[in-house]
Amino acid sequence: MPPRGGDLSRLRQLNALSVVQSLRGAEPLTLSALAQRTGLSRPSTKEVVDELTQLGWVEEVPPAPGTMGRPARRYRFRAYVGHLVGVDIGAHNVRAALADLDGNVLAETRRPARPDAPLDERLTAIERAVVSCLDLGGMTMADLWTVAVGTTGLVTPEGRVMLSAGITAWKDLDLAGLLGEMFPCGVLIENDSRLAALAETRRGVARGARDVVFLHVGRRMGTGLIIDGKLHRGFGAAAGEIVMLPETRWTTAPEDLNNAAIVPEGTPVEDAAGYTLAAARNGDPAALEAVDRYVEKLAVGTAAAVLMLDPEIVVLGGGFSRSADVLLPPLRDRLEKVCLRMPRLRGSTLGDECVVLGAIDYAIDHLDRLFFPADGAALRPPSRPEPRATTPAGHSSR
Template structure:
C-alpha cells in the first residue's frame, strides 16, 4: 500500500472539506451521522472536518427546532450568510437587481425602468441606484457583497467588454466590467443576458432534465442561447446564439408585429403594447391572431436553423413573452414540425422576466465555487 506524504494528507483534508461543504450546501442542516453517510467518511473523521470548517467560518451549528424534547443531535449547515451576491439584468428598458446569499437563495429584488436611448453615464448611474436600493431592501451594504454578476444585451467578450450591441448602440465598445469594478469594491463578472437566462432555466427552471437545449429569449427584443451537453455554450468568440444577426431571420423587427398592431389603443404604453395584442389574440381577435402568426413566422426561421443545427431535446420559450406561451407555442410547434427533421419538445419558461437576474445569481455562485471550493485552492477563513 502506498504511503501518503504530508502534501497528500493536506490534499486529502482539503477534499474531505469540500465534500462536506458540497453535502451541506445541497441538503441543508445535517447531523454528523447523516453527513458522514452522505460523504462516505467515518463519523470521527467527519467530526474533525466539521470542527475545522467551523473554525474557518464556513459551517455553523443550527439551533434545535422549537418544541424539541430531550437532547437532540447537533445539526450543521453551510454558513451561507457569511457573504452575499448581487445579480444584475441590464436591459434596454429595465435594470433589475437581486441580492442572494452564498447558496444563491434570493433575498431581495428591485427594478428601475430605463430607455434604450438612455445615455451611458445615466444608465450606469441607474445601475448603482438599483443595486443600492436592493441592498437597502435586504438590510445589507456593498461591503457585504463578494461578487456582482451582470447580464446585459450584446456580444460580450470574455473580459466583460461589450463588443457589439444593436439594441443599445451607445453600449458598443464599453468596458462594462471595468466600469462596474469602479462602482463596486468586489469581484465583478459580466455575461450575455440570454446565456444567463438559459443557465437559470437549466438550474432552476423547466429544463433541469435536459442536456441539449435551444433557449429563446423573447420580449421587446429577441435573443437566444444554446445549452450543449448540459453546459451553456459560449462559442470560440463568446458569440454563440446570436441568430438575430442573420438578416433573413428578421428577429430585430419581429416584435413590431405585436407592438404595432392596429387594434392597440393609442394611449397604450410601449411596455404594454405587445401584451395587449397577445391578450386580444387569446380572446380570438382575428387582427391580433394575424399579428401573432406574422410574429411566429419570423421567430420560427431562426429557431428552425438552430434546431436543425443542434437537434436539441428541448426548445424553451423564455423572456417576457413566455407569459403568453399558450398563444405562441401552438403555432411555433406547427412551424417547427414543418421545417425540422425531428420536432423537439417545446416548453414555456417557468421564470419569465426574472430569468436573467436569476441566472446572474447562479453565475455568481459558479464563480464563487471556482474561486474557493475547488481542490487546488486552500479554503480561506470565511469573511
C-alpha cells in the same frame, strides 16, 4: 445532483465542495444524510465537515426545543456570511437583486432606463438600483462579495461589450472596468440570454437538463445555450447570436405584434405586444394573424438551433413568456415539420426574473471556484470584501 466525492486524500477539495453544495439550500442534515448525498464514507464526511466548520462555512444546528434523548448532530451551510448582487441591464430597465450564498433573494429593485440614454445616465441607473437594493436589505457596499451582471449585447470574456442592438451606448465598452470602479468587490459580466438559460437549468423548467436552447423573446430577441450541462459561449463568445442572421428577421419580428390592427391608437409601445397576445388568447382574428407572422419568424431561428444542437428542451423565456400558451402551439407546429427529433417545448416559469436569477447563480459558481479551488485548500470566508484583481479571463475578481 452535487458532485460525488471520492477518496479524501486525492479529492479533498472536491469533497469539500460536494458537502457545501449538498448543504446549500437544504434543511440541516446529519452526517449520515450528508454521506449518502455525497457518496463519501461517514468518517470522511465528518472530517470534511469538521474542516468546513473550523473555516466558518458550516455550523452545527442546536436541537429543537423539547427534543428528548441525544439527537444526531445536524449541520447547515452558513449562507448568511456573504452576500452578492445580480444585475440585469436591459434596454428599458435595470433590475438588481441582493442574495445570500444560497442564492435566496433578500431584496430586489428596478430602475427605468431609455434605450438611447447616454452612458453616464445608464451607469447612474445601475448604481442606484444596487444601492437601493442594499438599503432594502439593510446592507452597504462593504457587505458585497461579488456583483454579477447580465447585459444585452455581444460580451467578450474580458467583460467588454462589443455591440448591442438594444442599448446604443454599448459599443466597444469596457463594462467590467467601469463597474469595477463603481463597486468595491469582484464584478462579473455575461450576456443576459446566457444567464437566463443558466437560471432555467438551476431553478426553472429545464432543471437537470444537459442540453438546452433558451429563447429570449420580448421587445428584442436572443438565445442562450447550455451544452452538456455547461454554459456555452463559443470560441469568441458569440455563440447563439442567431439574431444577427438577416434571414431569421428576428430584429423586426417584435414589430409584428406591435403593429397589429387590434392595438388601440396611443397604446405605449411597451404594452402593445402584450395587448396583441392577450387578444389572440381570446381568439381575435387580427391578433391571431399577427401572432402567426411573429411565430413564423421565431421558428426559422429556433429550427436552426434545434437541428444544429438537438437539445433536450427549448425554453421560451423573456417578456413574452407570459404568453407561452399562445406562442408555443404554433411554434410546435412549425418545428415538427422540419426537425428530425422534437425537443420538449416549455414556457419559462421565471419570467422577467430569469436574467437576475441567472446572474446570482453565476456569481455563486464563481465564488465556489474562488473559495474551494481544485488545486489548493479551502479558504476561510472573508470578513470584508477583498481588493479587486484581474483574473486571466479578464473579470474583476477578489
